[in-house]
Amino acid sequence: MSEAADLLLEFKDVDTYYGDLHVLKQVNYTIGRGEIVSLLGGNASGKSTTMKTIMGVVRPARGSVVFDGKPIERLATAERVRRGIAPVLEARRLFPRMTVFENLEMGAYTRKRGPEFEQDIERVYALFPRVKERHAQIAGTLSGGEQQMVAIGRALMARPRLICMDEPSMGLAPNFVEQVFATIQEINRQGTTIFMVEQNANMALTVAHRAYVLQTGQVVLSGTAEALRKNPSIREAYLGEMQVTV
Ligand SMILES: Nc1ncnc2c1ncn2[C@@H]1O[C@H](COP(=O)(O)OP(=O)(O)OP(=O)(O)O)[C@@H](O)[C@H]1O
Ligand SMILES: [Mg+2]
Structure with missing residues (x-):
């Protein structure tokens, strides 16, 4: 480089x-x-x-x-x-009393609300169908793997140029780990x-x-x-x- x-x-x-x-x-x-x-x-x-x-x-x-x-x-x-830098830091730090959808909304708070918002939500739902299914659930009641997906989705809602992730696989079962890494590669692509x-x-x-x-x-x-x-x-x-x- x-x-x-x-x-x-x-x-x-x-x-x-x-x-x-x-x-x-x-x-x-x-x-x-x-x-x-x-x-x-x-x-x-x-x-x-x-x-x-x-x-x-x-x-x-x-x-x-x-x-x-x-x-x-x-x-x-x-x-x-x-x-354009979005964090996915340790312990995920979702807003536990808010719904999944509200957490995703918070990720877009630095941007003006507009048609892109809907596109971005759809992009997150396409990457993580599980997050779509659970959009109305209170975030604090999600499993660890689901919380990690929402945390990554929330970072994407900021339309970042750089995502900084601290141990995205921590605490996840092997099949979730593979899914999270496959999604990281897709986000990169x-x-x-x-x-x-x-x-x-x-x-x-x-x-x-x-x-x-x-x-x-x-x-x-x-x-x-x-x-x-x-x-x-x-x-x-x-x-x-x-x-x-x-
Ligand atoms: N807020 C803080 N105040 C004082 N010391 C800290 C603070 N945060 C981290 N440290 C210390 O700084 C050092 C590096 O910590 P850091 O969290 O960067 O390590 P790490 O490489 O992420 O380790 P791990 O693999 O355990 O997560 C450690 O000795 C830690 O105790
Ligand atoms: Mg650490």
């Missing part, structure tokens, strides 16, 4: 702290337009902090986060959403760039074009998904080929 015009998101030497705790250390990522990029790494390596740094939940102490050619690290979260944290390395390296590996806040490996699948240390640490001691 060398052409700046093809880059949608960049981290340039980003350092992020929580108080004195130095979590991201001189981190660089590049996400090209149209890519699916996975972020792998052990617990507490800084994966969720990466997503929070993109969304503005935490601000980097040093370095720059560039979206569509412009630095965004000083912008409020709502402005980042308006510019329809033109949305995707950056996702995923513990399921097998799945992550199957659907992604490229991936980064974080270890205690530093990028220790990156490359095409194909190259990483063949990398012996990835195979040992993440693809379950040997017992690991980290």
